[in-house]
Amino acid sequence: MEKVLIVDASKVTALFIKRTLEHAGFECDTAHSLEQAAELISQNEYFVGLSSLIYEGHEAGDGIDLLTANGIPAIVVTASLDDNQLKDILKKNIVDYVLKRPEHSEYIVRIVKRVFNNRKTKVMVVEDSITVRHWISAILIRQGLTVLEAANGEEACKIFADNPDIKLVLTDYTMPGMDGRELTAKLRLSSHMDELSIIVLSSDENSRTAPLFLKTGANDFIHKSASVEEILCRVNSNLEMLELLEESRDRANKDFLTGMWNRRYFFEHAEPMFVEAEDNDKLLSIVMLDIDHFKNVNDTYGHDVGDLVLKEFSSKIVEYFGSRGLASRFGGEEFTVLLEGVDSAELESYVDDFREMIEAFSMYCRHEKLKFTVSIGVTSNVKLGLDGMINRADILLYEAKTSGRNKVVCDPL
Known part of the structure; x- marks a missing residue:
């Protein structure tokens, strides 16, 4: 079974995170130096790693670089983070960051679960601008998601027909041919809101646009001026909600012992x-x-x-x-x-x-x-x-x- 790697010079912090994640059902290894972490990485498979920023004798962020260089999605755990530090670590393609505070322990579990579940989660980005489309896709791929791309609504419908296991669609509003609203309406004909999440990402300033999409069947609406953090929080929240609804359906429809239909x-x-x-x-x-x-x-x-x-x-x-x-x-x-x-x-x-x-x-x-x-x-x-x-x-x-x-x-x- 793949594990979680926790890298922190503080043994107290590492132990706290380890116990928090083990209580949630994850197997964890801890390292208190980058050298120890490198040795563990050479001997084990990890689906995600958590690292602090500072280690004695190393540059800030070297722990993140060690994880990402080995193909391990990285979550930063830090006592504090100013705006400049945040800009620097976001350039390193991290999954997320968490502050070292007891009240954030639940969020650590959430984000680790998210990375674990994302490996079997498929999403689609629909955007006519290739630059914006690739930018959004890169953000989602960093989270471990499988990302499909479409340049317009018609192409998105074809991709969805071939990939009915897509869980989330992130779509632009204004596109040539079938626009985002038409796409939302068409997808809703076959997939309910508790099966497929649709998030609209638009630069439209009209105050009526968001409610119009939500009434058409979108789950969420994000303005294109939103930060990467906000986009990820919305994506994660929508995926978590789908999983909660699926768990609820399973409890109602499946035998608790065997997992078979009841x-x-x-x-x-x-x-x-x-x-x-x-x-x-x-x-x-x-x-x-x-x-x-x-x-x-x-x-x-x-x-x-x-x-x-x-x-x-x-x-x-x-x-x-x-x-x-x-x-x-x-x-x-x-x-x-x-x-x-x-x-x-x-x-x-x-x-x-x-x-x-x-x-x-x-x-x-x-x-x-x-x-x-x-x-x-x-x-x-x-x-x-x-x-x-x-x-x-x-x-x-x-x-x-x-x-x-x-x-x-x-x-x-």
């Missing part, structure tokens, strides 16, 4: 899938799975091992069925998959291959080899409706259990 999410999304399949004559199947003798696992090894078995089993279900359907945990040791497009001729063998994979699988718990099997009920009788198919698959699952377990029982073709 029963509620399954029915919300299975119903429209079922309607679409009926309208387009698509093949649908319901697969009900239940771990055999799961109570014995809990009784023999304890519920903590039982939880590990559930996690391992659920990951196998998602890995095997996930690309072809909707997989969820219905409760306890029972799981349900809505399969799409699997021909009835191959259905039983396809599901039985999964059963065989589980039978061959083993895991180690407390130095003991643990194996388990699964019983499965399968139906493709769409005439029963969604609820009827689930009930029918459950009956077939019961037949698999009562006839010896570790088998697949399908409706006859």
Whole structure:
């Protein structure tokens, strides 16, 4: 696992930051000289580094240079910072700076989390001026973000269609062809405000421009005269809000133990899938799975091992069925998959291959080899409706259990 490197001549400060970040779940190394830091860098991978400005026998800012020269995003931690010092360190392509004050400890955690999450976050800059576009992109790349660029609204729409995982769009207002407002309106047709953040960056002085964009669906509006710091604060705040909303959705829709979709999410999304399949004559199947003798696992090894078995089993279900359907945990040791497009001729063998994979699988718990099997009920009788198919698959699952377990029982073709 990649770690955080904390470089500070003060052992007290370094320890305080280390404990703060470790409490937030990050693994940290500390160094109290640049020589010690260089040695650690040669032996470890760090996704971010925090460094003070001054070290004995070195020029101010050498700690930052050490980090950036090794490709490590740098955060400056300093007791004080005047305007001239700020200008100097901003020239060094730092991620951010934090003052050495107890009340700023939460911000240290926020910015480190931001750098960590940015590595898998994609954003787009839409600006017709190539100079301004490259300037904004450079600021965002410094934060570890993956940045895509577009010169106008039409180009932005094409890029977004090819990259639906874009989380934030930073767009100019006035552009040839499709302007920023039209782009905002078009993007909002497919992506809600809790899925995609749109920030408008404009030099327009009209007091009505900002509210017009916000009413069109923009999340934020920044004047082009804003400082780099303000732009970054707004970008970070918008990305953090998206993540909080995503976490909230996950808590509502995912099983807390396995991370699989829960029963509620399954029915919300299975119903429209079922309607679409009926309208387009698509093949649908319901697969009900239940771990055999799961109570014995809990009784023999304890519920903590039982939880590990559930996690391992659920990951196998998602890995095997996930690309072809909707997989969820219905409760306890029972799981349900809505399969799409699997021909009835191959259905039983396809599901039985999964059963065989589980039978061959083993895991180690407390130095003991643990194996388990699964019983499965399968139906493709769409005439029963969604609820009827689930009930029918459950009956077939019961037949698999009562006839010896570790088998697949399908409706006859």
